[in-house]
Amino acid sequence: MEKEMTIHTEKDFNYWVEKGKEMIRDRQKRISRAKKWKFDTVATHGLYDLNQALKLNNGSIMEPVYLSPAQAYENSYEMEAGLAYEMPTWCYSRIANPSTYFLEETAALLETYGSDLEATALATSSGMSAIRTATDSFLVKDERFPKPNFVASAKVYGGSFQQFWVRRWQEQGIEVRWIKNPLDLEEWQSKVDDNTRFLYGEFPSNPSVDIFDITAVSELAHAFEIPLIVDSTCASPALTRPLLLGADIVVHSASKVISGSGTSIIGLMIAKKNIVSKIGTDEMREDFGTWAKLWPYRDNGPSISPMSAILTLNDMRTLRMRVEQMSESAMKVARFLESHPKIESVHYPGLESYAAHNLAKKYMKLVDSDKNLYGYMLAAEIKENAPGESINTRKFYDALKMIWRATDLGRVKTVATLNAISTHQQQGEEGRALAAIKPSTCRIACGVENADDIIADLEQALNVI
Ligand SMILES: Cc1ncc(COP(=O)(O)O)c(C=O)c1O
Structure with a gap:
């Protein structure tokens, strides 16, 4: 006969607090173990070990999807300790969830890989909500700095441009000061003042593939006691880990290369311990x-589905190998296009013609190798007969046969995008000029197909012009 579960009333509040300490020690042990592994091993196993499988998950070798909305507690004291944040708990799925934890722990380890830095990751419902979560807390009311502003590279994804320009500045009155040339440290310096709450940049930017000196800009931020936040979507930790270079917080649209097979819209925010900020506690x-996670994320609610968390985690295990293949293809595609008579110019950090090629060489390297690789994305200008035209560009674009016409990137399938009519359509002439996007700009995000086939499709489409 089955024994009924015993309710242990002797397990009081302190019992659970002590239990919580034991859980934290166990987690630290698992972190130390993972810190000794290579990147691919961390990506594959994260903090999920045999003990966790046997004790918590019926021996499941893969991290399970916990679709349950809430955790049941053994007694009232466990609930009280958990909800007082005195012991690790996942209480309610909007706040925390075991499947989401598996993803977050691995993301934090990958983003700090190669260092003894510790970081905490937070998975959000989209890249945009990761950016919102990363920036909100620095823009709060503070009498000491009455007119908050922030300084951001203008070479950012169209959605980020909109969030900063329309939602923050026009609707909330929080000034965004744009940096036109993110490589120019003097321009960054000239925009920062005592009311600046953070600096923000994309590395490399979508779609113009611009970069900036993360270390130099982080030093400037820290001199003003503010954090540097970097959107590292288009590099990923397989190539560049901004936290190791001085940044305080990294955000990702994990909807891109991190979850390359394209099953989820998801964001990640990864913050290192002891960030620099004059705002906050x-x-x-x-x-x-x-x-x-415990406060604003709980109250604002940008949580993700546990299913998306596990789908993303599954893709993240192969991040390094995909980034290697995709970047090698992008390099071949960039060289092919650069030498093509119907192409005006190609913007790709791996090309010698790229203005910041040496900086890219310094900051972009395939993890666990000596190989410089420059990412999966490039921007090409198609030759037109007059400035501002897109006649040839559209002929070429509409002739693509295998490469998808879509607004997406970082995917296992190659995608091409005309940014002036898609990601940056709503920004208007001025916004597009700031982001260096012309009607003839075509962004190409290489997938994992054989590079010869990607090039063959581009070549036949260029022949149509
Ligand atoms: C660099 C970058 N950051 C943020 C985002 C927004 O991410 P999501 O679409 O997941 O909200 C994107 C989307 O394309 C992006 O490319």
């Missing part, structure tokens, strides 16, 4: 990721 600075 000590608790917030010490562990921004955990603080954000």
Whole structure:
């Protein structure tokens, strides 16, 4: 006969607090173990070990999808300790979920790989909500700095441009100061003042593939006691880990190369411990990721589906190998296009003609190798007969047969995008000029197909012009 579960009333509040400490020690042990592994091993196993499988998950070798909305507690004291944040708990799925934890723990390890830095990751419902979560807490009311502003590279994804320009500046009155040339440190310096709350840049930017000196800009930020936030979607930790270069917080649209097979819209925010910020409390600075999860994330609700978390985690295991193949193809495609008579110019960090090629060489390297690789994305200008035209560009674009016409990138399938009529359509002439997007700009995000086939499709489409 089955025994009924015993309710242990002797397990009081302190019992659960002690239990929580034991759980934290066990987690630290698993972190130390993972810190000794190579990148691919971390990506594959994260913090999920045999003990977790046997004790918590019926021996499941893969991290399970916990679709349950809430955790049941053994008694009232466990609930009280958990909800007082005195012990690790996943209480309610909007706030925390075991499947989401598996993803977050692995993301934090990958983004700090190759260092003894510790970081905390937070998975969000989209890249845009990761950006919102990463920036919100620095823009709060603070009497000491009455007119908040922030300084951001203008070479950012169209959605980020809209969030900063329309939602923050026009609707909320929080000034965004654009950096036209993110390579120009003097321009960054000239825009920062005592009311600046953070600096922000994309590395490399979507779609213009611009980069900036993360270390130099982080030093400037820290001199003003503010954090540097980097959107590293188009590099990914397989190539560049901004936290190791001085950044405080990294955001990803994990909807891109991190979840390359394209099953989820998802964001990640990864913050290192002890970030620099004159705004906020000590608790917030010490562990921004955990603080954000326990407070604003809980209250604002940008959580993700546990299913998306596990789908993303599954893709993340093969991140390095996909980034290698995709980047090698992008390099071949860039060289092919650069030498093609119908192409005006190609913007790709791997090309010698790229203005910041040496900086890219310094910051973009396939993890666990000596190989410089420059990412999967490039921007090409198609030759037109007059400035501002897109006649040839559209002929070429509409002739593509295998490559998808879509607004997407980082996917296992190659995608081409005309940014002036898609990602940056709503920004108007001025916004597009700031982001260096012309009607003849075509962004190509290489997938994992054989590079010869990608080039063959581009070549036949260029022949149509
Ligand atoms: C660089 C970059 N950041 C953020 C985003 C927004 O991410 P999501 O579409 O997941 O909200 C994108 C989307 O394309 C992007 O390319």
